[in-house]
Amino acid sequence: MENTEPVALEAGQLYTRDQLRRGRGGQRQSGIVTPSQTKEILVFSDVKAGKGPGYHWDGWADDSQQVFYYTGEGQEGDHQFTRGNLALRDAARTGKTIHLFRAAGTSQGSTAIQHRYEGEFSLDPEQGWRREDGPDQAGELRSAIVFRLIRADGRAAAASPEEGPHPRAETPTAATTVKVVAAEGHHVDEFGVAARQAGTAYRRERAVEKLLVEELARQGVTAKRLKITIRGQSKPLLTDTWDEKHRELYEAKGTVARAKVREAIGQLLDYRRHIIPPPAMCAVLLPSDPGEDLTELIHSCGFDLVYLEGSKKLVRKPAPKQ
CATH class of the missing domain: 2.30.280.10 (SRA-YDG)
Known part of the structure; x- marks a missing residue:
């Protein structure tokens, strides 16, 4: 050069x-x-x-x-x-x-x-x-x-008339907040990755969550979800079903594969630490009985297990009392 x-x-x-x-x-x-x-x-x-x-x-x-x-x-x-x-x-x-x-x-x-x-x-x-x-x-x-x-100098460059509006970023929040929001529509992450990769497991997850929402409605409970904004982050966390009346939080998965059960547990642990006061109960919602070992894993975290038995019946296995 x-x-x-x-x-x-x-x-x-x-x-x-x-x-x-x-x-x-x-x-x-x-x-x-x-x-x-x-x-x-x-x-x-x-x-x-x-x-x-x-x-x-x-x-x-x-x-x-x-x-x-x-x-x-x-x-x-x-x-x-x-x-x-x-x-x-x-x-x-x-x-x-x-x-x-x-x-x-x-x-x-x-x-x-x-x-x-x-x-x-x-x-x-x-x-x-x-x-x-x-x-x-x-x-x-x-x-x-x-x-x-x-x-560095505090002076913005002169605007160009042909340029149009300046791009605005999604800025990080100053404080962590938790808000109860409506549960309309199915939850996917903010970028729609889950929607693009939707398959049988994803549809099964949404179906079992729909059954839970219907069961809560029969108990006079309107299902909600929580929107958790984390200090220093721009994207909120959106939970699965939140029973505000009983202060119970559910995380649904469309398969009982160990990796997904562990993922549900991790999500609940993450959500729970931001909710004050903490939920009275957290529960993993699954499309079938995950078996003895995974049930023990869920219970060891103090979480309930709720799973689909047959095509319509939801079964709850509460965590043993300490």
Whole structure:
């Protein structure tokens, strides 16, 4: 590469990657570019194109455009602090400046993507990153790193009239809250992964939960569910059936396979620790009798077992009293 001076960066201006690489070097396609010839980190965000590869959390915290949330790099599997993610996390320690660019389409007669320079940013020194769960490029659930970038000079770049509304991120909540919400519709995770992978077990799970809801209705109980927002996270947890009258929480699974029973137990343990006061009872809801050993496992956690016997009858096996 010829030895040229790096192009000067001016907030609000458009640049192609080729322009930015001159005199800087760095990767051609990465979202987090670490130039070899300067003490900089170039961060590229493309909200529209990023959804498919699993970059779901990019966007401004609010209309002041002082804080930008940026999804770390890595299209499949859990994000790790390697390569660009590591460089971005350690930018302050290594003395590198962070520059944010947002995709702004292509110029007329060209296929090269232009990137609008938003200015210099730094990682929030108190809470520079968080983890969020969501599907990767292959549709598999994974843990992603989401960085919190703060504008260095406090001045937003001038708006472009052709650009349209600025992208807003789903921001993390400030406090953990638990709300009772309606149970209409079937529960799937926020990104719809369960819906895309729906099969026999999933339909069986929904069917056995429907029977529970009907049985509660005969007892004069309107089934609800709980919406649990976790401090520092943007996506809420939505439980399965919540019996508010008796303060009982149910987690349904469509198979008695050990892995799914263990998953139900883990979910109930996770939910329960956020509910104050704790539920009077938690129960695992299954489509058939899981057998002696798994029944003992469920009871060892202090949970009831409720399962379908035949096609219509729900059987409850309470946890032994301590």
